[in-house]
Amino acid sequence: MGIQQKLHTRLVQKLILTPSLQQAIKLLPMSTLELSDLLNQEMVENPMLEEVPTEDLQPAEATQQADKAEPEQQTNKTDTWDDQDYEYFFGDYLDDGYRPKAPQEVKELPPIENTLSTSSSLSDHLLWQLSMQSDDSAVRDIGTAIIGNLDDDGYLVASFEELASMGPWSVEDVDRALRLVQGFDPTGIAARDLQECLLLQLRHLGLDGTATEKIVTEHMKLLQNHQVPEIAKKLGMTIDDLKEHIEVIRNLDPKPGSRFNPTPSQYVIPDVYIVKVEDQYVAALNEDGLPQMRISPVYRRLLDKTTENTDETRAYVKDKFRSALWLIKSVEQRQKTIHKVATSIINFQRDFLDHGIEHLRPLVLRDVANDIGMHESTVSRVVTNKYMHTPQGVFEMKYFFHSGISSSYGESVSSVTIKQRIRKIIENEDPRKPLSDSKIVSILQREGLELARRTIAKYREELKIPTSNQRKILY
Numbered sequence: 001m002g003i004q005q006k007l008h009t010r011l012v013q014k015l016i017l018t019p020s021l022q023q024a025i026k027l028l029p030m031s032t033l034e035l036s037d038l039l040n041q042e043m044v045e046n047p048m049l050e051e052v053p054t055e056d057l058q059p060a061e062a063t064q065q066a067d068k069a070e071p072e073q074q075t076n077k078t079d080t081w082d083d084q085d086y087e088y089f090f091g092d093y094l095d096d097g098y099r100p101k102a103p104q105e106v107k108e109l110p111p112i113e114n115t116l117s118t119s120s121s122l123s124d125h126l127l128w129q130l131s132m133q134s135d136d137s138a139v140r141d142i143g144t145a146i147i148g149n150l151d152d153d154g155y156l157v158a159s160f161e162e163l164a165s166m167g168p169w170s171v172e173d174v175d176r177a178l179r180l181v182q183g184f185d186p187t188g189i190a191a192r193d194l195q196e197c198l199l200l201q202l203r204h205l206g207l208d209g210t211a212t213e214k215i216v217t218e219h220m221k222l223l224q225n226h227q228v229p230e231i232a233k234k235l236g237m238t239i240d241d242l243k244e245h246i247e248v249i250r251n252l253d254p255k256p257g258s259r260f261n262p263t264p265s266q267y268v269i270p271d272v273y274i275v276k277v278e279d280q281y282v283a284a285l286n287e288d289g290l291p292q293m294r295i296s297p298v299y300r301r302l303l304d305k306t307t308e309n310t311d312e313t314r315a316y317v318k319d320k321f322r323s324a325l326w327l328i329k330s331v332e333q334r335q336k337t338i339h340k341v342a343t344s345i346i347n348f349q350r351d352f353l354d355h356g357i358e359h360l361r362p363l364v365l366r367d368v369a370n371d372i373g374m375h376e377s378t379v380s381r382v383v384t385n386k387y388m389h390t391p392q393g394v395f396e397m398k399y400f401f402h403s404g405i406s407s408s409y410g411e412s413v414s415s416v417t418i419k420q421r422i423r424k425i426i427e428n429e430d431p432r433k434p435l436s437d438s439k440i441v442s443i444l445q446r447e448g449l450e451l452a453r454r455t456i457a458k459y460r461e462e463l464k465i466p467t468s469n470q471r472k473i474l475y
Contacts, residue, residue: 024330028337028381032271032289039291039331048299048317048324052292122154122189122260123147129184142169142177146190154189154257155197188256195220201252211235212245223249226470270389272342272397274353281353283342285335286389293328295321337374341382344371345400352400356392358421360414363401413449419459421447426465434468 027035043049130143145166149158156178163174181190187204191197198216207213215223219231223246232242273284302317348367351359365383369376383397402414425443429435435443437456444451465471 019326023326024333025381027330027334028378029384031385032269032286034385035331035334036289036291039293039327042327043291043293046320046324046327048296048320049293049327050296052294122150122152122257125260126150126181126184126189130181133180133184138169138173139177139180141167142174143181146174146178146181150190150257152257152261153255154186154191154260156190156192186253186256186259188253194254197254197256198249198252201256202248205248207248210245211237211242212248215245216249268387268394270394271386272338272388274342274346274388274390276353276391281346281350283339283346285339285342287335290331293324293331295324295328337378338382338386340372340374341368341379341397342388344368345388345397347371349400353391358417360400360402360416362403362414364403365401415459418444418449418451419463421449422456422459423463423465426460426471432472434471436468 027038030038043051126147127144130140130147134140134143142163145163146156146158149156149163151157160171160174160178163169164171178190182200184190188197188201191200195216199213202208202210202213202216214235215231219234222231222234228239228242228246232239235242269289270286273286275282275284299317300321303314303321345363345368346353348363348371349361351361365376365379369379372379383401386397388395388397388400402416421444422440425440426435437453437460440456440460441451441453444456460467
């Protein structure tokens with residue numbers, strides 16, 4: 001039996017990730033800053049892309065281009081490369097006078113000079129005191145080395161031997177200089193561990209030789225584990241008397257250097273502004289900083305067959321032309337998709353925008369995906385690295401997506417709202433009788449929320465709230 005070869009024609013539908021689609025997907029999860037860097041890089045590499053000229057040049061230039069456009073259209077009618085698909089698909093992008101849609105107006109931000117402040121660093125503060133306290137150059141040098149080896153909390157992170165090796169100094173010289181620095185403000189600075197830091201502060205308060213100092217020197221581990229009865233037994237004191245000493249220790253500063261080294265502010269530039277217009281919330285994209293791109297009219301004329309260009313030149317320009325068109329379209333598609341998702345979130349979270357966190361609705365990606373007619377993965381990419389400015393503050397777009405817990409009233413309640421309710425219950429509890437997780441379960445049940453005790457424990461841990469026993473000791 002012989003083998004026969006035959007040709008058959010079949011019509012098959014397939015999902016293929018074309019390069020242009022891959023590019024559009026890649027742009028979605030990018031932050032505004034990353035997108036701006038990418039577009040600037042593309043304009044450097046692709047001569048067909050250029051930034052739209054400044055506003056004062058645009059009207060005159062647009063008029064000139066409009067005048068030129070008519071004769072060009074006539075000469076180009078015979079151009080074999082005048083693909084109808086490009087004309088249909090890209091439309092306005094092919095016009096020499098194309099202008100991207102102007103960025104939407106957003107509320108004016110405060111001037112940058114109103115948001116800046118200068119503060120003295122811990123190092124500056126200590127070096128100033130060192131210059132005032134000692135005339136001895138060797139002590140100053142060692143003191144400078146000590147101050148240079150303090151961490152952000154004010155603790156010394158170098159040993160005596162390491163400090164001594166930094167210059168021709170003995171360990172005794174280093175010890176003497178350290179005692180001087182430890183007398184500076186803030187009290188407790190340049191300690192080598194928490195115990196020494198607290199002891200320095202107690203001695204400054206004149207509590208040497210007291211039971212308070214003894215707790216820190218001998219029973220530090222018990223204190224850290226909140227084992228108050230054991231400490232009282234070892235010191236032969238009643239718990240009420242002991243609490244007075246513990247209260248003093250509680251008011252000491254375990255990180256004396258931190259107030260001079262505050263955590264730097266993390267500035268977030270929102271990608272979307274939610275603005276209330278009359279009675280409706282409207283999403284406005286923040287496109288400040290994104291270059292407004294168009295196809296370069298000069299380079300596009302190189303495609304004209306009436307000009308004296310080689311086939312190689314036209315092939316190169318043609319390739320760059322396609323890349324530029326797809327990039328411009330992909331960016332506009334990205335912005336439209338972000339706007340759609342933001343508008344959908346507004347529709348779902350209207351109560352939150354009006355009244356705050358207690359009214360945050362449970363929301364999953366599928367809800368928004370179905371609302372705007374897109375896939376969940378697309379919505380997931382959109383909400384990555386994006387921030388929204390709302391009347392309730394600036395939030396990451398992911399913040400609005402939470403699982404829901406059914407209530408006996410028939411409505412689902414957001415897990416974030418439940419956490420907020422747990423926090424308020426604990427804030428209002430009787431300090432002498434802190435509420436256990438089981439008691440909190442009972443309170444929420446009366447409010448129509450059925451939750452397991454382990455769920456309450458999990459939410460409490462996420463809120464960094466101690467157990468009822470630990471709270472009782474702390475109170």
